[in-house]
Amino acid sequence: MAASEYDRALQRLRHNHVRLTPQRKTILRYLISHHTHPTVEMTYNDLKDQVDNISLATIYNTLKVLVDYHIVIELKTGDGSSHYDYFGHPHYHVVCDNCGKITDVFDKKFSDFSQQLEQITRDQTGYLVTESNVEVHGICPDCQYKLGLKK
Numbered sequence: 001m002a003a004s005e006y007d008r009a010l011q012r013l014r015h016n017h018v019r020l021t022p023q024r025k026t027i028l029r030y031l032i033s034h035h036t037h038p039t040v041e042m043t044y045n046d047l048k049d050q051v052d053n054i055s056l057a058t059i060y061n062t063l064k065v066l067v068d069y070h071i072v073i074e075l076k077t078g079d080g081s082s083h084y085d086y087f088g089h090p091h092y093h094v095v096c097d098n099c100g101k102i103t104d105v106f107d108k109k110f111s112d113f114s115q116q117l118e119q120i121t122r123d124q125t126g127y128l129v130t131e132s133n134v135e136v137h138g139i140c141p142d143c144q145y146k147l148g149l150k151k
Helices: 003-015 022-033 040-047 056-068 110-125 141-146
Strands: 072-076 082-086 092-096 102-105 135-138
Touching (some): 022 040, 022 056, 022 082, 040 056, 056 072
Antiparallel strands (some): 072 082, 092 102
């Protein structure tokens, strides 16, 4: 994990007068270092033996704060579960329609594309765009192999 990512996120929270408990710091550090797009339950299971006084409620509340300050994004999958992703660098996601796996896609052009998409949206609808998340859906390489679509 890049210390600068963690420090930058903490600075943003401090600037907004968010209380930085040890549990919040640990959850933030966990999300920055795990690109697995964990659910609340996955996060809890990974941290419960490492952190004192952590509960599902603490994780839910912390994730809500991190989402509210645009440090983390919530990804809702087709099965109704929510996954969370640290959003320090602009990227988009590709989601497997078969197994639900979520993969980050980083591209230098994405930031420009995202800004253009938001501008087009404002121009055509008059919406004040507050955020945008791009998802591409398909079948991951593992599932392609399992389904006999790829040899």
